[in-house]
Amino acid sequence: MIFKKDNLQLGLVLGLLGPLIGLLVIYFAKFGSTPFSVFLSEFFSNNAMITSFGSLALLANVILFTLYVNTRRDRTAKGIFLVTLVYGIVILVLKVLN
Numbered sequence: 001m002i003f004k005k006d007n008l009q010l011g012l013v014l015g016l017l018g019p020l021i022g023l024l025v026i027y028f029a030k031f032g033s034t035p036f037s038v039f040l041s042e043f044f045s046n047n048a049m050i051t052s053f054g055s056l057a058l059l060a061n062v063i064l065f066t067l068y069v070n071t072r073r074d075r076t077a078k079g080i081f082l083v084t085l086v087y088g089i090v091i092l093v094l095k096v097l098n
Contacts, residue, residue: 004073011079014064018080019087022060026053047098054091058084 023043031039043049061084068077 006073006075008075008079011068011076011081012083013079014076015061015080015083015087018060018064019054019057019084022057023053025060026056044094045098047095050091050094050098054087054094058087058091061087 027036027039043053061080065077065080065084068074068080
């Protein structure tokens with residue numbers, strides 16, 4: 001199975017997809033009745049939403065990271081961690097630029 005591999009590329013892909021899936025979960029749980037495009041425009045223009053929902057979306061990577069560290073697949077965990085740092089920096093930059 002693909003999730004049992006231990007390589008950096010898998011970690012990078014999982015790290016990219018985790019927060020996107022987390023953001024989709026937040027959208028469907030809280031804003032399901034509004035169009036997704038409206039949600040995204042509000043997300044990128046509202047500092048409070050960038051901080052709170054961006055951080056919640058990153059929790060998906062925390063779960064993935066913990067799973068891969070506990071199963072001793074350190075290369076995959078390293079990829080997840082690297083992408084999480086990039087996402088965190090992007091969230092900070094978006095917050096500062098708004």
